[in-house]
Amino acid sequence: MSLARLFELLEGFDARSLPLHPTLRPAELRARVCDRFDPSSPRALDALVDDAFALLSAGLTHSTHPRHFGLFNPTTHDASVAADALVARFNPQLSVRQAAPVAWEMEQRALTLLADRAGLGALTARSFTTGGAEANHTALLAALARALPTWRDDGLVGSNVRPVVYASTEAHGSIEKAVVACGLGRTALRRIPVDGACQMRVRALRECIDRDRAQGMVPLLVVGTAGTTSAGALDPLRALGEVAREHGAWFHVDAAWGGLALLSSTHRGVLDGLADADSVTWDAHKSLPVAMGAGMLFCRHGDALRAAFSVDAPYMMRDDDAHAQPYLTSLQWSRRLAGLKVLLTLATLGWDAIEAKVDGQFALADRLRAGLVARGFEVVNRTPLPVVCFRHATLRDRAVKPVLRAVWASGAAWISETRLDGRVACLRACVTNTESTADDVDALLDALSAATG
Numbered sequence: 545m546s547l548a549r550l551f552e553l554l555e556g557f558d559a560r561s562l563p564l565h566p567t568l569r570p571a572e573l574r575a576r577v578c579d580r581f582d583p584s585s586p587r588a589l590d591a592l593v594d595d596a597f598a599l600l601s602a603g604l605t606h607s608t609h610p611r612h613f614g615l616f617n618p619t620t621h622d623a624s625v626a627a628d629a630l631v632a633r634f635n636p637q638l639s640v641r642q643a644a645p646v647a648w649e650m651e652q653r654a655l656t657l658l659a660d661r662a663g664l665g666a667l668t669a670r671s672f673t674t675g676g677a678e679a680n681h682t683a684l685l686a687a688l689a690r691a692l693p694t695w696r697d698d699g700l701v702g703s704n705v706r707p708v709v710y711a712s713t714e715a716h717g718s719i720e721k722a723v724v725a726c727g728l729g730r731t732a733l734r735r736i737p738v739d740g741a742c743q744m745r746v747r748a749l750r751e752c753i754d755r756d757r758a759q760g761m762v763p764l765l766v767v768g769t770a771g772t773t774s775a776g777a778l779d780p781l782r783a784l785g786e787v788a789r790e791h792g793a794w795f796h797v798d799a800a801w802g803g804l805a806l807l808s809s810t811h812r813g814v815l816d817g818l819a820d821a822d823s824v825t826w827d828a829h830k831s832l833p834v835a836m837g838a839g840m841l842f843c844r845h846g847d848a849l850r851a852a853f854s855v856d857a858p859y860m861m862r863d864d865d866a867h868a869q870p871y872l873t874s875l876q877w878s879r880r881l882a883g884l885k886v887l888l889t890l891a892t893l894g895w896d897a898i899e900a901k902v903d904g905q906f907a908l909a910d911r912l913r914a915g916l917v918a919r920g921f922e923v924v925n926r927t928p929l930p931v932v933c934f935r936h937a938t939l940r941d942r943a944v945k946p947v948l949r950a951v952w953a954s955g956a957a958w959i960s961e962t963r964l965d966g967r968v969a970c971l972r973a974c975v976t977n978t979e980s981t982a983d984d985v986d987a988l989l990d991a992l993s994a995a996t997g
Contacts, residue, residue: 546589553597554625559608559979564958567602610980611957611987613973616773616801616830623892624834627885638879641868642861648868651883657890658828659842662806663819669846669867671874672882673839676800677718679825680767682841682849682875684709684722686823687765687794689851696851700727707764708756710734712744712779713965714772716798741926742777742964744768746787753791763793770815771802774962774972776927778802782817797821800839801976802929804831808902814928832898833978834885849873901978905930908975908985915989920996924968930975933964936996943996944969950995957988 580595607617636644655670673679692703711719713735723733736749753763766788768779788795797818803826805811828838854872871877909930916934925933936943959973
């Protein structure tokens with residue numbers, strides 16, 4: 545009956561009833577975890593589940609809370625929770641289609657539904673990843689395999705060229721991680737300056753590529769960001785794609801969070817040029833109410849993925865379709881069924897409800913912007929996406945940390961801080977929870993007013 549107990553607890557779960565911040569200090573949490581989970585004194589699973597539930601309730605910053613306006617972690621729909629439980633029980637192996645054909649079909653159905661809805665139908669090589677970092681890394685490896693035919697066997701030394709990657713100063717840090725992990729070295733990453741809206745400057749990109757080519761370097765990858773983490777900035781994707789094609793570089797779009805605009809007929813136009821990319825990163829767990837671990841990569845060049853990852857493994861099941869053997873086109877080998885939670889959530893909510901939820905996030909961000917200005921704050925980022933960066937119009941940088949701490953201490957909401965273009969210190973609030981309401985935004989505004997009183 546332990547599973548019945550678990551689902552009884554989950555059925556009564558209400559994120560709104562939980563404190564936004566941990567109520568136990570780290571030392572107390574550590575002591576309780578050590579005391580209650582001790583293999584030398586085994587206990588009944590029901591009791592352990594109760595303890596785990598209580599500790600998780602008291603020991604987290606609850607990202608599923610409707611007043612959590614922090615990073616890109618929405619709530620989780622019941623369909624997502626049920627899907628993950630089913631997957632854990634059946635534990636299918638997705639290294640090849642033949643090992644779990646129905647799991648394969650479920651994932652492909654989810655990916656195809658999203659690709660068709662978002663206008664990414666031409667990017668026919670599709671897979672789930674652990675998240676945006678893996679998807680970005682995968683795109684870079686595919687670009688290497690396509691640009692440098694000898695790289696797979698001889699590495700960069702054998703290719704005798706210096707490949708270069710271009711991304712804005714606001715691009716996600718996973719791009720740098722991928723460049724280092726691929727052996728290119730950090731000096732192979734060109735951080736292109738941004739304009740006042742934190743968008744990559746196209747002219748600066750062109751000038752940088754011209755300088756590199758004059759020195760014999762090879763433009764390998766141009767990364768356009770569709771929704772930067774700090775400010776939600778949208779790089780000029782169409783122009784960046786044109787530059788990449790002029791120089792024979794792979795054009796990758798990191799839309800890990802900004803891809804949520806693709807789910808709205810009203811807002812998807814802000815991602816103009818995305819569908820022309822060679823590859824796109826998009827995290828379902830940032831755009832839909834599903835649990836983490838549902839990143840996605842959409843790629844135009846399945847042959848490049850196979851060139852990057854194909855290996856001989858005689859013990860693996862075979863499949864006539866190379867695309868149906870994910871271990872041959874992915875960094876991963878044994879892999880969990882990540883797509884079921886996406887498929888069940890799509891099928892449970894339906895397109896109309898999903899679009900309404902996304903549009904609601906945009907509307908709440910507009911409400912927040914207007915409320916901030918009315919209360920003496922200035923909005924310092926420019927984006928149509930539902931993330932708002934701001935600071936008090938009179939206190940400026942000096943108010944950031946004190947206001948942040950005061951809002952946290954109030955328990956009314958959770959926000960974060962950041963710096964734009966490495967210089968402008970500001971507070972940051974992202975409307976990412978599909979269950980957030982106008983009352984939740986107003987509670988944040990009241991907390992900010994009290995903090996700057």
